[in-house]
Amino acid sequence: MFAQTPVGIEAIVAHVPKHFVDLTTLAAANDVDPAKYYQGLGGRRMAMAAPYEDPVTMAYEAAQALLERYDVDPASIGMLVVGTESGVDGAKPIASYLHGLLGLSSDCRTFDAKHACYSGTAALRLSADWCAMRAAESGRKALVVATDIARYGVGSSGEPTQGAGAVAMLMGDRPGCFGLDPHPEAVYTEQVMDFWRPHYRSIAVVDGQTSIRSYLRALQHTWDEYKRRSGLGWDDYDYLLFHVPFPKMAFKAFRLLHEREARNGGVGKDTLEEAFERRTQPALWANMELGNIYSGSLYLSLAGLLERGDERVAGARVGLFSYGSGCCAEFFSGRIGPDPDAWRDRIGIVPGLMRRHELSYERYLHFRHTFEELACEGSCVDTFHGADSGQRISFCGIRDHQRIYSRPRPYLVSYSPSAQALK
Ligand code: HMG
Numbered sequence: 062m063f064a065q066t067p068v069g070i071e072a073i074v075a076h077v078p079k080h081f082v083d084l085t086t087l088a089a090a091n092d093v094d095p096a097k098y099y100q101g102l103g104g105r106r107m108a109m110a111a112p113y114e115d116p117v118t119m120a121y122e123a124a125q126a127l128l129e130r131y132d133v134d135p136a137s138i139g140m141l142v143v144g145t146e147s148g149v150d151g152a153k154p155i156a157s158y159l160h161g162l163l164g165l166s167s168d169c170r171t172f173d174a175k176h177a178c179y180s181g182t183a184a185l186r187l188s189a190d191w192c193a194m195r196a197a198e199s200g201r202k203a204l205v206v207a208t209d210i211a212r213y214g215v216g217s218s219g220e221p222t223q224g225a226g227a228v229a230m231l232m233g234d235r236p237g238c239f240g241l242d243p244h245p246e247a248v249y250t251e252q253v254m255d256f257w258r259p260h261y262r263s264i265a266v267v268d269g270q271t272s273i274r275s276y277l278r279a280l281q282h283t284w285d286e287y288k289r290r291s292g293l294g295w296d297d298y299d300y301l302l303f304h305v306p307f308p309k310m311a312f313k314a315f316r317l318l319h320e321r322e323a324r325n326g327g328v329g330k331d332t333l334e335e336a337f338e339r340r341t342q343p344a345l346w347a348n349m350e351l352g353n354i355y356s357g358s359l360y361l362s363l364a365g366l367l368e369r370g371d372e373r374v375a376g377a378r379v380g381l382f383s384y385g386s387g388c389c390a391e392f393f394s395g396r397i398g399p400d401p402d403a404w405r406d407r408i409g410i411v412p413g414l415m416r417r418h419e420l421s422y423e424r425y426l427h428f429r430h431t432f433e434e435l436a437c438e439g440s441c442v443d444t445f446h447g448a449d450s451g452q453r454i455s456f457c458g459i460r461d462h463q464r465i466y467s468r469p470r471p472y473l474v475s476y477s478p479s480a481q482a483l484k
Contacts (some may be wrong), residue, residue: 067243068192069236069395071202072131073404075364076123076227077351077413079452080109082425084221090422091216098221103308103345107352109420110210110225112431113455116147117158117466120208121454123229124163127204130407133231135164139201140191141171144181144356146385147209148173149464151260159206162454162466177256178304179385181207181228181356186391188232189241196234203232207357212264215426219267222307224352228360237403238367239379241395247287248391249279256386263436272386273310279390280314280382281321287380287392295322296329298394299377300366301340304384305348305358314382315341343370347410359383361410367397368408375399416451441465 083106088095098104110119120143128135141163143156154173165171174183188203195201208227213219255272258265280303288294295318303314315337322328328336347365354361359381366374376399384390398404420428434440440458457465 066193066196066234067236067240068189068196068232068234069240070230070238071233071235072127072133072231072407073238073360073364073367074123074127074130074229074408075347075357075361075410075413076119076126076229077410077417078108078110078114078119078225079417080111080420080428081106081350081417082109082420082422086420086422086425087221091220101309102221103310103312103349104221104352105349107221107223108225108350108354108417109223109425109428110432112428112435113457114225114452115149115456115464116145116208116210116227117149117155117162117464118452118454118456119210119225119227120145120155120159120206120229121162122452123208123227124159124204124206125453126409127229127231128163130409131231133202136166137200137202138165138169138204139195139199140188140203141165141169142184142188142203142205143173144184144205144207145173145209146175146177146180146258146355148175155208158464158466176389177385177387178306178355178358179383179387179389179391181205181360182383182385182391183389184356185230185232185360186246186393192232192234205230205232207354207360209355209357211353211355212429213267214264215429218269219265222353224354226351226354226357226361228354228357228364230360237398237400239363239395239397241393242291242293242378244287244291244293244394246391246393247283247290248389249282249286250389251275251279253386253388255388263433272306273313275386275388276304276306276310276384276390277313277317279384279388280317280392283382283390283392284318284321287394291394293380293394295327297378298340298380299373300344300379301382302344302359302362302366302379303341303382305345305362306353308345308349311341311345311348311362312337350414356385364408365410367401367404368410375401435459438462
């Protein structure tokens with residue numbers, strides 16, 4: 062038996078894009094009963110990336126905020142892994158853009174992980190293993206960023222489940238936010254065509270009902286296997302979090318587990334609704350505001366639970382289910398840190414929501430159209446956008462087949478030579 066180094070999340074930040082569409086606006090445009098989106102899917106609003114935002118800029122906003130708010134030395138990052146399914150290039154990873162923008166050391170391994178929404182978990186689990194082997198002796202940390210934009214066709218059934226956002230997590234051997242339990246993993250893989258995005262398309266192809274069945278099948282397998290391997294059962298979890306393509310999916314997932322465990326007489330006196338209200342609902346408020354952020358959805362729930370959870374949260378055990386279409390899934394668990402000061406006022410979801418602007422349906426269509434235009438060679442507009450909403454980096458389009466990013470022009474300051482220069 063190996064000695065286990067405790068590893069997990071030392072710091073966590075979520076980036077909220079500056080625009081959103083209310084699902085009632087979308088329902089009116091699609092001539093759909095708004096109750097279908099609100100009650101049937103459980104959503105409220107979906108975050109919209111502006112044309113000058115992309116998965117790189119969102120990852121930067123989350124990661125830079127993490128370095129600042131938790132006072133992390135960039136030189137301490139020995140591995141940077143981006144989990145994403147919104148890759149902006151067939152070869153060059155988002156992680157390499159991010160590495161440059163953050164000014165990390167060249168002595169840092171960088172790459173993207175890809176397997177649809179599972180990619181965030183792939184990045185996190187790999188980083189955790191790396192930290193378990195290396196962090197104690199080297200003192201170095203791994204930075205994991207899950208960043209995605211979920212886009213479906215206009216008027217399609219997937220459209221109300223769109224969203225955008227990024228979650229950055231610092232992994233290390235002092236997991237004040239969330240320590241991973243050291244139990245054997247429970248994963249499930251099956252080749253299934255439920256959701257995919259061929260290189261020639263900017264939006265995904267999806268078979269919605271197949272994807273829901275596949276998600277639930279994977280949950281059933283990983284739950285049973287994790288229970289067998291870890292010895293943890295229903296009563297051991299204070300919270301159960303799930304990948305959230307739309308909030309009602311978390312309810313379907315919870316219901317599946319509750320019904321299975323109830324058959325064995327293991328769920329106590331709580332009704333399904335009471336148990337869901339206590340164990341999963343407190344984590345869903347941010348997902349209801351941002352929509353599906355794919356690789357980061359599960360971690361947005363965790364961030365939401367930390368940011369707004371009540372006093373029960375500190376020290377609580379959480380079971381997490383991650384699902385990525387295609388498919389790969391995993392059930393694992395951990396404990397929230399004992400001291401809320403480790404994350405208090407630093408996650409950033411509520412302040413992000415307070416800065417948002419609502420889009421009309423016409424403006425939403427305009428954003429989509431401009432996004433397509435900027436994705437073409439020669440589109441670079443040479444202008445920094447988004448400064449009015451506090452954006453620190455802006456995607457300006459493509460020139461010479463290169464994606465161009467710019468920062469706001471600094472205010473002119475009078476030149477004053479440093480003491481070093483005067484020597
Ligand atoms: P749909 O065909 O529009 O919806 O697609 P529906 O007809 O199945 O209705 C949805 C729910 O609304 C149903 O409730 C209806 O009864 C209810 P349920 O039976 O499921 O409990 N409803 C109403 N409720 C109240 N008032 C009304 C009303 N009308 C109907 N008037 C679907 C829904 C989710 C399939 C679609 O949005 C979709 O394809 N979304 C994208 C795929 C997806 O999210 N799949 C989830 C699992 S796969 C996954 O999570 C992976 C993913 O994140 C990608 C990745 O891994 O990279 C997607």
